[in-house]
Amino acid sequence: MSFQDLGVQEAVVHGVQSLGFSEPTPIQERCIPLILQGKDVVGSAQTGTGKTAAFALPVLTLLRKRGAPRCLVLEPTRELAIQVETAFQYYARFTELEIGVFYGGVGYDRQKSLLSYGVDVIVATPGRLLDLQQQGVLKLGSIEILILDEVDRMVDMGFLPDVRRIVQLCPVSRQTLLFSATIPPEIENLCSWVLKNPEIVEIGERRSVAENVTHAFYPVASAQKFDLLVSLLEGIEFKSVLVFTRTKQTADEILDRLKRLNHSVTVLHSDRTQKDRISALEGFKSGKYEVLVATDIAARGLDVVGVTHVINYDIPLHPEDYVHRIGRTGRAEQIGDAFTLVIAEELKAMLDIERYVGQKIPRQKLDGFNYVYTALFEEGKGPVKPVKGFRTSKGYSFGRYGR
Numbered sequence: 001m002s003f004q005d006l007g008v009q010e011a012v013v014h015g016v017q018s019l020g021f022s023e024p025t026p027i028q029e030r031c032i033p034l035i036l037q038g039k040d041v042v043g044s045a046q047t048g049t050g051k052t053a054a055f056a057l058p059v060l061t062l063l064r065k066r067g068a069p070r071c072l073v074l075e076p077t078r079e080l081a082i083q084v085e086t087a088f089q090y091y092a093r094f095t096e097l098e099i100g101v102f103y104g105g106v107g108y109d110r111q112k113s114l115l116s117y118g119v120d121v122i123v124a125t126p127g128r129l130l131d132l133q134q135q136g137v138l139k140l141g142s143i144e145i146l147i148l149d150e151v152d153r154m155v156d157m158g159f160l161p162d163v164r165r166i167v168q169l170c171p172v173s174r175q176t177l178l179f180s181a182t183i184p185p186e187i188e189n190l191c192s193w194v195l196k197n198p199e200i201v202e203i204g205e206r207r208s209v210a211e212n213v214t215h216a217f218y219p220v221a222s223a224q225k226f227d228l229l230v231s232l233l234e235g236i237e238f239k240s241v242l243v244f245t246r247t248k249q250t251a252d253e254i255l256d257r258l259k260r261l262n263h264s265v266t267v268l269h270s271d272r273t274q275k276d277r278i279s280a281l282e283g284f285k286s287g288k289y290e291v292l293v294a295t296d297i298a299a300r301g302l303d304v305v306g307v308t309h310v311i312n313y314d315i316p317l318h319p320e321d322y323v324h325r326i327g328r329t330g331r332a333e334q335i336g337d338a339f340t341l342v343i344a345e346e347l348k349a350m351l352d353i354e355r356y357v358g359q360k361i362p363r364q365k366l367d368g369f370n371y372v373y374t375a376l377f378e379e380g381k382g383p384v385k386p387v388k389g390f391r392t393s394k395g396y397s398f399g400r401y402g403r
Contacts, residue, residue, distance in 0.1 A: 045203035126162035194253035213330035219376035246314035319356030
């Protein structure tokens with residue numbers, strides 16, 4: 001099956017092929033024909049499966065020529081809005097369509113000028129979109145296609161009231177598409193109100209981890225977490241590593257300490273300016289930085305191809321965030337590894353994650369690391385001991401805990 005076979009416009013196909021993609025992914029193969037038929041769609045799939053192209057390609061095909069703003073894409077964060085707008089720009093590069101992105105944290109002048117020039121596709125965060133609408137410079141009466149992307153994240157961030165207001169500002173006679181990695185009950189209620197007889201497309205299990213990602217827990221005493229992180233970074237053969245923390249303060253502390261150890265590292269969290277956040281992401285994508293330390297702002301939807309490893313320095317607060325975090329590696333069918341450092345106080349959170357994903361996650365240790373005792377070593381039946389695992393480029397051995 002090719003993109004042409006699915007009905008994608010030839011000019012849009014050229015844009016996709018210029019990025020090196022020749023065959024659609026499963027979610028693209030199933031969603032594109034439905035969207036081209038004008039149907040409302042709910043698309044659910046694991047991260048890294050090509051959800052953006054699943055709605056962007058048919059939308060660009062349906063729009064075809066310049067006109068008033070006819071497609072609105074809502075994103076929960078500025079980073080996601082920029083990323084999706086960039087994808088649209090690439091896909092539309094051989095068409096005459098204009099794409100615009102609108103988000104907070106920056107001035108209004110450039111965004112107002114863009115609206116005056118005219119755009120066919122609006123990619124926006126809810127807050128800035130409502131600001132522009134209330135100022136009278138953005139009207140949604142011409143919207144034909146409404147796309148709610150990463151909806152589970154919008155619910156988590158408290159944007160549901162804003163989303164409802166925006167939906168009410170759009171024409172009733174429209175096509176609505178909803179894409180999300182998971183579909184919790186709040187979203188199911190939203191679907192019943194926003195969509196009309198939607199087609200449901202689910203690829204893979206909602207709570208499963210991608211098969212091409214190897215993941216494990218690394219029990220460690222709290223005082224040794226940073227030392228274990230450093231040993232992992234020195235012991236694994238990686239191209240780029242995402243290190244997730246729970247707080248901005250911890251992220252900054254790890255940044256400073258890794259810098260002092262001469263690691264090529266940057267940081268991403270909500271306290272950084274928009275300019276610095278864009279610079280950090282671009283530097284990480286380009287290879288300028290090998291390590292990106294981030295809070296959960298980077299866990300959802302950010303498309304950074306080639307991330308070989310994810311390290312959860314702090315275990316996530318919510319089990320579903322575990323799937324999203326480690327979904328940053330192993331994208332586009334590549335192989336990935338994910339390590340989660342776990343201290344004794346996080347035992348319940350660790351077990352909650354296992355219940356959520358429906359599997360026992362291996363406990364591993366780093367051979368040669370001078371561990372101090374932690375109560376997690378007593379988890380299960382009897383004491384644990386290391387068993388041989390695979391070798392890395394620096395001679396370390398990683399093994400699963402056994403009895």
